[in-house]
Amino acid sequence: MQTAWGWPIAIYLFLGGLGAGALLIAAAFEFSGKRYQYDFCPTALVGATVPGPLLILGTLLLIFDLGAGRREPWRILYMYTHFSSVMTWGVWLLTLFIPVALIYGFLEILDAFPATRQWLKSRRWLRWTAFLWNLPLRQTKRIFAGVGAVLAIGVATYTGILISAVGPAIPFWSTWVLPFIPIPMLPVLFLVSAISTGLGLTVDLAATLALGSVEQRLKSLPWIHLALIGAETLLLGMMLITALMAGGSAAKSAQEIIAGSYAIVFWFLIVLPGFIFPFVVHAYAIGLGRHSPVSGVGSGMGIVISGLFLRYLILISGIPAAL
Amino acid sequence: MLPSHWPKWTIILIALALAVFAVFFGLVLEPVAQAMMPRPTPTPILPMLHYAAPQSWDCIFCHTNYEKLRQFVADEAKLERLWIDPADIYSTHGRLGCVTCHRGTGNTQDVALAHQGLVPNPSDYREAAKVCVICHGNVRTDIPEKHIHTPHERILKGIREGWEVCACSNCHGPVAHGEKPLASHEGLAAYCMDCHQAKNVPPERLKCSGCHIAPHDIALDCETCHRSTRTWSNVRLAVHPVELTGAHAQLACFDCHKKPNFRGLRYVCSDCHQRPHTFGDENCERCHTSEGWRK
Numbered sequence: 001m002q003t004a005w006g007w008p009i010a011i012y013l014f015l016g017g018l019g020a021g022a023l024l025i026a027a028a029f030e031f032s033g034k035r036y037q038y039d040f041c042p043t044a045l046v047g048a049t050v051p052g053p054l055l056i057l058g059t060l061l062l063i064f065d066l067g068a069g070r071r072e073p074w075r076i077l078y079m080y081t082h083f084s085s086v087m088t089w090g091v092w093l094l095t096l097f098i099p100v101a102l103i104y105g106f107l108e109i110l111d112a113f114p115a116t117r118q119w120l121k122s123r124r125w126l127r128w129t130a131f132l133w134n135l136p137l138r139q140t141k142r143i144f145a146g147v148g149a150v151l152a153i154g155v156a157t158y159t160g161i162l163i164s165a166v167g168p169a170i171p172f173w174s175t176w177v178l179p180f181i182p183i184p185m186l187p188v189l190f191l192v193s194a195i196s197t198g199l200g201l202t203v204d205l206a207a208t209l210a211l212g213s214v215e216q217r218l219k220s221l222p223w224i225h226l227a228l229i230g231a232e233t234l235l236l237g238m239m240l241i242t243a244l245m246a247g248g249s250a251a252k253s254a255q256e257i258i259a260g261s262y263a264i265v266f267w268f269l270i271v272l273p274g275f276i277f278p279f280v281v282h283a284y285a286i287g288l289g290r291h292s293p294v295s296g297v298g299s300g301m302g303i304v305i306s307g308l309f310l311r312y313l314i315l316i317s318g319i320p321a322a323l
Numbered sequence: 324m325l326p327s328h329w330p331k332w333t334i335i336l337i338a339l340a341l342a343v344f345a346v347f348f349g350l351v352l353e354p355v356a357q358a359m360m361p362r363p364t365p366t367p368i369l370p371m372l373h374y375a376a377p378q379s380w381d382c383i384f385c386h387t388n389y390e391k392l393r394q395f396v397a398d399e400a401k402l403e404r405l406w407i408d409p410a411d412i413y414s415t416h417g418r419l420g421c422v423t424c425h426r427g428t429g430n431t432q433d434v435a436l437a438h439q440g441l442v443p444n445p446s447d448y449r450e451a452a453k454v455c456v457i458c459h460g461n462v463r464t465d466i467p468e469k470h471i472h473t474p475h476e477r478i479l480k481g482i483r484e485g486w487e488v489c490a491c492s493n494c495h496g497p498v499a500h501g502e503k504p505l506a507s508h509e510g511l512a513a514y515c516m517d518c519h520q521a522k523n524v525p526p527e528r529l530k531c532s533g534c535h536i537a538p539h540d541i542a543l544d545c546e547t548c549h550r551s552t553r554t555w556s557n558v559r560l561a562v563h564p565v566e567l568t569g570a571h572a573q574l575a576c577f578d579c580h581k582k583p584n585f586r587g588l589r590y591v592c593s594d595c596h597q598r599p600h601t602f603g604d605e606n607c608e609r610c611h612t613s614e615g616w617r618k
Contacts, residue, residue: 011346018342040331046338054342205341210334212324264356293324308349
């Protein structure tokens with residue numbers, strides 16, 4: 001097992017993926033028009049407002065995990081100009097994504113709660129924001145949703161690219177999509193997992209808690225979930241099989257995950273809550289034609305927690321290559 | 324689901340709280356799950372090495388300078404051995420710094436003090452566990468892509484358990500001093516042979532196949548065809564089932580045979596030659612000889 005990266009990085013990867021996924025779902029609701037079908041859309045509200053704070057928290061953990069980041073946080077500025085480094089791409093992505101997500105969230109709040117606008121207007125110390133009231137709210141929000149969605153794909157994929165870039169040292173992290181396709185699997189897996197956890201948070205959890213009967217508004221929800229769970233299972237399975245076939249420390253990592261020291265975390269904290277339970281719940285919902293709020297919340301929580309453990313497990317199971 | 328008197332915006336706080344709860348849930352649950360399984364051993368990594376490159380500049384200053392060295396060493400052969408090419412300092416192992424592996428005292432120009440506690444060969448079996456083996460502790464025994472198999476596993480076990488085994492540098496050379504690993508086959512072979520013969524190692528380990536994995540799927544010793552330890556392409560044709568004469572004697576094996584397993588030839592002319600005329604049959608030897616098509 002590698003010991004350099006532990007929980008702080010795993011949580012950062014999780015929050016990055018969750019935030020990016022949530023914003024992608026909100027943007028999808030925005031551009032598909034679903035957002036405006038009802039007076040109140042908790043999915044778009046949560047998907048737009050939550051990513052900014054989550055990414056701020058994740059970035060703080062990232063800085064905290066860097067030894068120099070704790071002693072001399074300003075040294076992170078050096079990372080903006082080293083363009084051949086994957087970390088520099090990430091620093092730029094986070095730098096752009098966080099303000100865009102915060103503005104998108106702010107605009108969504110203004111749209112969902114018109115009283116907020118009145119409250120802001122009435123505050124003397126906020127008079128400098130007067131220029132905002134002349135902007136077309138929904139068009140502006142749409143621009144930020146679009147830019148945010150592009151950056152969100154970058155953030156979700158980047159977390160996988162960052163880990164797979166360490167490939168030569170930890171072969172499991174750079175396992176290819178297939179033994180004959182030299183593209184690292186992690187960026188693809190993390191992107192799908194980000195969308196899945198984003199959907200779990202914004203729809204299964206937030207919308208179910210706020211409304212109860214989500215299936216009336218989003219009839220295709222179980223099918224979307226089944227497709228995402230299927231894709232994630234396929235990608236994770238392919239990654240483990242490719243690692244086993246590659247031999248060496250990559251195979252050792254895969255063995256430890258499937259039947260070794262990490263088997264309980266893998267089967268009971270990832271596969272069961274994040275794959276099996278939501279699959280059964282949503283397959284049952286398709287057959288039944290409706291969703292129980294309890295199963296919706298349970299499936300959402302399972303998907304989110306499994307997303308955290310997926311990243312933690314991939315990090316912790318990395319075994320340095322034999323030199 | 325939420326009480327109707329709660330403001331709608333509370334869902335934002337609830338979603339944030341759930342995300343944070345998931346993190347805390349993970350932090351609590353992971354040690355519980357892990358306690359049910361054996362704890363994996365952390366793989367030793369580089370920080371265990373006493374890294375002292377910044378303390379090595381005074382060593383480098385002397386050992387890259389002939390004139391400086393000459394003040395302390397009169398013997399030219401020894402001088403040559405102690406001099407280090409400045410370019411080697413920036414090699415992979417050179418970057419680790421002298422003091423990291425050779426110890427002694429860094430950051431001093433006092434020659435006696437600098438060499439106090441010096442380890443001349445850090446890859447010696449008594450020292451390697453604290454130096455080479457920290458990073459190279461899991462070296463493969465079979466290296467099929469280089470057609471080599473080695474006793475790495477036994478040597479590493481010996482180093483870890485303190486048996487008298489060969490030093491890493493016996494085969495790999497002084498890696499920080501610019502010598503390419505396994506550059507000198509003759510020296511390596513002589514070293515291995517001398518030691519193995521002295522220790523009565525089974526004779527089959529002294530053949531080429533003692534170290535080399537043959538790429539050909541044939542049951543012959545390497546020495547049967549190959550006759551040089553410098554290049555594999557220097558071969559003799561002693562074992563060819565058909566006598567090769569004339570132009571055929573000038574060809575390399577894989578001009579005709581399929582690499583690497585010598586399969587696919589039926590020993591008829593049309594295996595390699597195309598008939599440029601319509602008369603006659605496949606038996607070219609009726610008219611031609613191996614000296615050339617015109618004969």
